Amino acid sequence: MNIHYDTLKEEYLDAITNLDKLCFSIPWSKNLFASELASRFAHYVLALDGESVIGYCGIQSVAGEGSITNIAVHPAYRNQGIASTLLEQIIDYARAQKLDFVTLxxxxxxxxxxxxxxxxxxxxxxxxxxxxxxxxxxxxxxxxQL
Ligand SMILES: CC(C)(COP(=O)(O)OP(=O)(O)OC[C@H]1O[C@@H](n2cnc3c(N)ncnc32)[C@H](O)[C@@H]1OP(=O)(O)O)[C@@H](O)C(=O)NCCC(=O)NCCS
Known part of the structure; x- marks a missing residue:
């Protein structure tokens, strides 16, 4: 395993959409992820094993308030601390953006x-x-509360 982390990029849109289908009963479409990628209010962190997207967490922030959109880890990679690392990175981002609080x-x-x-x-x-x-x-x- 070679787990590393990256922000959402165009090249990951198919993989994150497929991961969402594995993890949620109401998955997001590729278009929805693409609009998040284009939004200056949204920030996504991905976990990758080599080239494969195996987790992600996203936040939308407006007027000092953050909202976690989703967090998911591929079933084969759960209980290894990957969601924890993703969430820590999103909380660090929220603090750096000087948000007052994060909700979900x-x-x-x-x-x-x-x-x-x-x-x-x-x-x-x-x-x-x-x-x-x-x-x-x-x-x-x-x-x-931050
Ligand atoms: C929830 C989810 C993201 C956790 O991912 P993960 O990488 O397995 O989580 P971690 O290994 O970082 O675990 C972090 C904490 O989550 C909790 N947790 C995770 N799996 C758990 C389990 N099977 N039972 C109880 N608590 C669990 C624990 O508090 C754990 O901390 P600990 O290990 O110190 O006890 C993952 O189960 C998932 O993708 N679920 C489907 C998608 C989903 O429901 N997302 C949330 C939408 S709101």
Whole structure:
């Protein structure tokens, strides 16, 4: 394994789209990732094993507020600290941008992700019932004050 990290680039768009299909019930389209790449409000960090994209985390920031769009790691690479490294890089970026806080939504059943966010200091601040279109699951809102 040769894990390294890079920011999102045009050449990674197909691979990140394929990774998203593996990791989410409602994956993002390539067009959506392309619009994130073009947006000056968005920043994405990718984990790569050689040439393969095996993880990513993204943030959108506007007016001092950051919002984590997503974090995902390829199933074969989980529980090795890769999401932790991605999230640390996004939090470092948020601090460098002098954001006041970072917020996110997570499915209430997604214990692994909730544990990950809690490990990095995110706190539960609220919930949105029926937020997810596929199974009407509740979203938990979590915030990290910077
Ligand atoms: C959530 C996800 C990104 C974690 O990726 P990962 O690289 O395996 O995470 P790490 O190895 O860095 O683990 C970091 C922390 O996450 C939590 N965690 C990860 N896997 C876990 C598991 N199987 N059980 C319990 N907690 C878990 C723990 O707090 C862990 O810290 P610890 O090892 O000190 O206990 C990964 O499981 C994933 O891609 N899931 C599908 C996509 C998804 O649900 N994303 C979140 C959307 S909100």
């Amino acid at each position: 939504e997570v499915r209430e059943s997604n214990i692994n992700a909730i544990n990950l966010y809690t490990k990095y200091g995110f706190e539960l601040v609220g919930s949105r019932k029926g937020y997810y279109a596929d199974n009407h699951e509740t979203a938990l809102l979590m915030t990290l």
